Amino acid sequence: MISYILKRIISAVPTLLGVFLAVFFAVRMIPGDPAEVMLGANATQEQIDIYRESHGLNRSVGEQLVIALKGFATGDLGTSVSYSRPVSEMIGTALPSTIELALVGVVISSVIAVGLGVLAAAKRGRWPDILINILSTVGMSLPTFYIGLWVLTIFASKLGIIPVISNRPDIPHYKTLIGPVITMVLGLTLVRTTRSSMLEIMEEDFIRTAKAKGVSRKSILFRHALGNALIPIITMIGYNLASAMAGAIVLETVFVRNGIGKLLIDAITVRDYPMIQGTALVIAALMIAANILTDIIVALTDPRIRVTGES
């Protein structure tokens, strides 16, 4: 198992390096002189010269790449233009709240969605199934920002339960999670995976055997069926966790909650390129990490994958 985990982690290193190169060259493809672009339109010629010198912009692209790689490897992502603070420090402050939102949101929405999926599979073809199917199909078609706007309108403006703006210091921390989490729950992304995975397992012989042996319906549904239907569900939860990083970009903007997504959007608004570069890198790295974590959990749940993965 350990060798599988190691292999999976090592296989991500080239991807991470590729991500770094992609961001490095993408930022350099932005029209305009990098120094002027990084310093903004109001920079003087002297400032531009100093910046070029200190960032090695007067050297060849190859040398620049080496400098940037060294920085990346040691956790130095440059200095934010708009905040004049190290990018890695600012990301470090913002990251926990994004990870918290992603984890809490994914856990709560997964529990609810799996519950609904099991209910739909158990009542196959009857009204609860049809209703849950319609709700999840509609939920999956609604843009995240749209659900978020209505959650904000109803829960913050009409009912006053959650704050309109979440990044004020006087707001209790747990309250800043409520709106985004409700939005994530209403997306109902996991219901259909659970339902179809359950239905597939329910056709298996061992379910019929369990029924014949007189095992209770509850035990068949949750122990026999759900237990064996877990692999696609876990894979999907992992996918949701990875996409929660992208979801954070939208959710943190809707609910004005501090986090890496908001940092990115603010950086794009003021064209703070070192910050864009840093946040993009970290978001991609988080997605890679979420995918590795999913693969490892799937391997732990299903020995077959582990064995074929090792051989």
Added chain:
Amino acid sequence: MKSILKNKQIVIGGVLILLIVLLVLLAPLITSGDYSSVDLPNKHLAPGPGHPFGTDYYGRDVWTRILYGGRISLSVAVCATLLAAVCGTLIGSVSAYFGGAVDFIIGRIMDVFMSFPMLLSSLIIGIILKASVRTMFLSIGIPCIPMFYRMTRSNTLSIRERGFTKAAVSMGSGPMRIVLRHILPNVLPHILVVFSSAMGGCILAESSLGFLGFGIPQPTPSWGLVVNEGKSFMFQCPWTAGFAGLFIALTVLGFNLLGDGIRDYLDPKIRNSYL
């Protein structure tokens, strides 16, 4: 054909899309046609006679703006999806057909691509290309390429091993002919499934970029822009962003249903959805 029409998802999805496309095409006949002139005394009117969806902050008719916005949003989504479909299918079939080093290198590049959330890639490409009506399809379409690549590659790999492909190779057909005559026609139905969900994804992407403020800029109305303009007044007059979002959601729903329907139709084993 009859059995296609028996599939409720295809029918409902198809009708939804058809209705929205019709409304958007008929915009000059069923709206005032004036989506940009400012009428400040009539700003933020609630939906009512004359303005079925109310008016926005500048007193512009929301119904007109949404229908004209649909023209831009749908065309951008179609162009973006076509771009992704053509590039992704081409890269995927080449990658799978040649295998070896080509497949390995392309695969690693795609891995890198897929490590970025699509929204993030769109944002970055948008900065590089300076978002406009003309470049928006690139910002949205390029991040969708891996969707088509993955599907084409895995299907090509299995078709390559099938008897008729091997027969064609043994009769001396070249790689071009094999890919175009034998592989692509067999991948096509699967491309349709991905195409439909990618259309939904591109419409979502355009509106999300618009919502974040990095979509197609003024003055051309697109669904993303209408949502963006309405979001600040969501509490007082939710109809601007509300109705625009509703159109976006219905269109995405249509494409999702259509995609699911085609998938189920192609694979009767999973025909178990009740919608």
